[in-house]
Amino acid sequence: MAMKRRASAVLALLMTSVVVLAGCSGGGEEAAPQSELYKDPVTLSWWHNASQDGPGKTYWEKVAKDFSALHPTVKIEIEAIETNQLQRTRLPAALLSSDPPDIFQAWGGGEMSEQVEADYLKEITDQTKTEVGDIGSAAEIWQVKGKQYGLPFRMGIEGIWYNKEMFAKAGIAAPPTTFEELNTAVTKLKAINVIPIAVGAGDKWPAAHWWYNMALRACSVDALKKASAEKNFDDPCFVKAGQDLKAFIDTKPFQPNFIATPGQNDPTSANGMLANGKAAMELMGDWNRGTLDTVTTDKAKLASFLGWFPVPAIAGSPGDPKAALGGGDGFSCAKNAPAECVEFLKYIVSPEVQKGYAETGTGLPVAKGAADAVKDPALKSILEATSGASYVQLWLDTAYGSTVGNAMNDAIVAIFAGNGTPEKVVSAMKAAASK
Amino acid sequence: MFVLVPMGFAVYYSLFRWRGVGPPTEFVGLRNYTLAFQDPIFLDALRNNAIIVFGSLLIQGPIALGVALLLNRRFRGRAVFRLLVFVPYVLAEVTVGIMWKLLLTGDGTVDALMRSLGMGGLVQAWLADLDVVIWTLLAILTWKYVGFAIILLLAGLSNVPDELTEAAAIDGASWWQIQRHVTIPLLGPTIRIWMFLSMIGSLQIFDMIWVTSVPAVRSLGASATMATYMVDNGFFARLWGYGNAVAVILFVISFVAALLFQRFLLRRDIEGAITGRAK
Numbered sequence: 001m002a003m004k005r006r007a008s009a010v011l012a013l014l015m016t017s018v019v020v021l022a023g024c025s026g027g028g029e030e031a032a033p034q035s036e037l038y039k040d041p042v043t044l045s046w047w048h049n050a051s052q053d054g055p056g057k058t059y060w061e062k063v064a065k066d067f068s069a070l071h072p073t074v075k076i077e078i079e080a081i082e083t084n085q086l087q088r089t090r091l092p093a094a095l096l097s098s099d100p101p102d103i104f105q106a107w108g109g110g111e112m113s114e115q116v117e118a119d120y121l122k123e124i125t126d127q128t129k130t131e132v133g134d135i136g137s138a139a140e141i142w143q144v145k146g147k148q149y150g151l152p153f154r155m156g157i158e159g160i161w162y163n164k165e166m167f168a169k170a171g172i173a174a175p176p177t178t179f180e181e182l183n184t185a186v187t188k189l190k191a192i193n194v195i196p197i198a199v200g201a202g203d204k205w206p207a208a209h210w211w212y213n214m215a216l217r218a219c220s221v222d223a224l225k226k227a228s229a230e231k232n233f234d235d236p237c238f239v240k241a242g243q244d245l246k247a248f249i250d251t252k253p254f255q256p257n258f259i260a261t262p263g264q265n266d267p268t269s270a271n272g273m274l275a276n277g278k279a280a281m282e283l284m285g286d287w288n289r290g291t292l293d294t295v296t297t298d299k300a301k302l303a304s305f306l307g308w309f310p311v312p313a314i315a316g317s318p319g320d321p322k323a324a325l326g327g328g329d330g331f332s333c334a335k336n337a338p339a340e341c342v343e344f345l346k347y348i349v350s351p352e353v354q355k356g357y358a359e360t361g362t363g364l365p366v367a368k369g370a371a372d373a374v375k376d377p378a379l380k381s382i383l384e385a386t387s388g389a390s391y392v393q394l395w396l397d398t399a400y401g402s403t404v405g406n407a408m409n410d411a412i413v414a415i416f417a418g419n420g421t422p423e424k425v426v427s428a429m430k431a432a433a434s435k
Numbered sequence: 436m437f438v439l440v441p442m443g444f445a446v447y448y449s450l451f452r453w454r455g456v457g458p459p460t461e462f463v464g465l466r467n468y469t470l471a472f473q474d475p476i477f478l479d480a481l482r483n484n485a486i487i488v489f490g491s492l493l494i495q496g497p498i499a500l501g502v503a504l505l506l507n508r509r510f511r512g513r514a515v516f517r518l519l520v521f522v523p524y525v526l527a528e529v530t531v532g533i534m535w536k537l538l539l540t541g542d543g544t545v546d547a548l549m550r551s552l553g554m555g556g557l558v559q560a561w562l563a564d565l566d567v568v569i570w571t572l573l574a575i576l577t578w579k580y581v582g583f584a585i586i587l588l589l590a591g592l593s594n595v596p597d598e599l600t601e602a603a604a605i606d607g608a609s610w611w612q613i614q615r616h617v618t619i620p621l622l623g624p625t626i627r628i629w630m631f632l633s634m635i636g637s638l639q640i641f642d643m644i645w646v647t648s649v650p651a652v653r654s655l656g657a658s659a660t661m662a663t664y665m666v667d668n669g670f671f672a673r674l675w676g677y678g679n680a681v682a683v684i685l686f687v688i689s690f691v692a693a694l695l696f697q698r699f700l701l702r703r704d705i706e707g708a709i710t711g712r713a714k
């Protein structure tokens with residue numbers, strides 16, 4: 001039944017597009033489906049990654065229900081799938097088949113440009129002008145060659161989460177703004193027998209993010225843009241990033257055996273170490289506020305000592321000190337999804353829905369006007385820093401796509417393990433680009 | 436049909452440079468195969484598989500034989516003992532993996548136990564030290580699978596006719612001489628079948644390694660096996676063509692190993708079975 005209905009829907013869509021193609025020689029393609037909007041009953045399948053029971057998952061259920069109440073012709077079927085499975089297995093396989101979900105999680109960057117190249121995604125530039133204007137520069141991550149293929153609902157930059165009480169005890173007056181100050185802070189924290197920085201190198205990416213930040217400081221914005229767009233890593237700043245990282249690791253700021261420490265989700269993780277007062281700092285994205293809460297033994301205490309500051313600058317480096325690394329989550333519509341899909345996408349990023357999302361505390365909203373719903377002081381400082389950032393570079397592994405990203409992260413982890421070199425990171429990235 | 440068709444697809448896909456986006460179009464011949472054998476991490480994975488194959492045979496074999504011979508004698512509590520030995524094998528690999536991962540965390544149960552026994556000096560970063568981790572994993576695999584070998588051998592022992600051992604005993608042979616010259620030779624077919632199963636299992640080992648080892652340690656090659664390497668590259672690096680090439684390599688190695696084993700070690704057993712039936 002379901003198969004048949006879908007087949008006839010696809011057929012209908014094909015026929016309309018044939019008619020449209022035959023009928024007009026250019027433009028006006030949007031007019032036909034727009035007038036049909038909400039006329040026939042449609043079912044939208046929606047795949048997102050809020051698979052764990054909690055406020056995030058419940059909120060999406062409510063959003064789907066609310067939208068169906070507003071537009072009774074639209075039925076939304078949700079499937080919540082764990083991130084890795086969703087991104088690595090389920091989505092690629094579903095997109096290859098003739099029956100992909102209508103609306104699904106999209107992280108932008110290199111992966112998205114591959115999906116666009118394969119003609120999987122619906123282009124939504126014209127329909128979403130208002131929303132994109134409202135979201136601002138963050139929406140660019142979901143663009144390929146200037147055209148919009150998805151919209152973000154969460155966006156934030158990363159920085160260092162820290163324990164204010166430990167800083168006070170160690171006699172650190174203010175959060176470090178340069179790496180020299182950070183090094184001094186590390187020394188002071190060691191003096192009071194505290195692990196200065198926790199890093200979840202076991203999961204690779206939390207360690208790799210230290211290198212990304214070194215690259216952000218060592219490279220000019222132009223070099224970074226060129227790397228994302230052309231997968232060109234010839235600029236010597238990428239080797240410099242590895243050298244700076246190696247020098248930093250040599251000051252031993254991290255916990256022992258960090259190569260086995262997981263990033264988040266359990267008390268022995270780097271996340272758990274900060275949350276339970278076993279380490280003073282951790283480099284992590286804006287979602288950390290929520291994940292710290294899930295691993296702490298004392299939420300009230302955590303809220304009292306938790307602070308956040310931007311990644312320090314490196315004196316005399318060509319990188320823009322106000323540039324930051326960040327990323328987010330968004331949704332895209334499949335190429336052949338019904339027109340209602342785009343309407344639902346716009347609904348998700350509307351200020352009302354975004355306000356509700358911000359209140360769940362699972363991430364920072366992107367729409368203007370939703371920022372007031374953010375109450376947590378640490379999250380507020382991230383919001384401020386995000387809007388103050390001169391340039392937001394998407395996480396490098398997302399920006400370069402899974403293949404280069406994976407090879408890059410592996411080679412960075414090798415530096416952490418003591419058997420990699422700054423040069424090898426760059427050569428691994430180049431080799432992966434041709435694989 | 437069900438074996439050959441998927442295999443055929445794997446071979447076909449392995450000849451393409453394919454990232455899993457759109458149908459495979461960029462034919463590259465055997466390039467994926469050459470790339471695999473040039474990757475030091477893949478060679479590490481091969482070495483680790485070899486360690487597990489030979490380590491399992493050399494460690495589990497003697498332990499299993501010894502325990503099986505002991506358990507074959509009559510003593511009080513034998514049934515309980517037999518059951519206990521078999522418990523780890525019954526547990527799912529994933530369960531075993533998670534259990535040991537928890538026991539082996541830094542300053543975890545194992546470390547505490549060793550310190551209290553005065554062996555604190557031997558405590559290692561069991562799952563984090565790049566030179567130690569493969570041996571830790573081998574130890575866990577031994578713990579899990581030795582029970583299987585013991586049960587197989589016990590079954591084999593029950594087929595050794597009492598008349599033979601009794602006759603030897605009457606002729607004045609000691610217990611050890613009976614085992615050495617009567618029982619163990621008669622166990623030959625069972626031992627060879629166990630070796631075969633152990634070898635194939637070791638070549639394809641995935642679950643336990645995947646759950647127990649840390650992603651970073653695995654990607655550095657220290658705890659990778661061919662199967663984990665395939666998943667890391669095929670799915671996580673989204674090199675679908677390349678991942679298929681690794682799958683084909685894994686299949687060919689297992690297949691050739693199985694053929695050689697049958698040709699040289701199992702032949703006698705199989706022929707015996709056939710002539711036995713002909714009688």
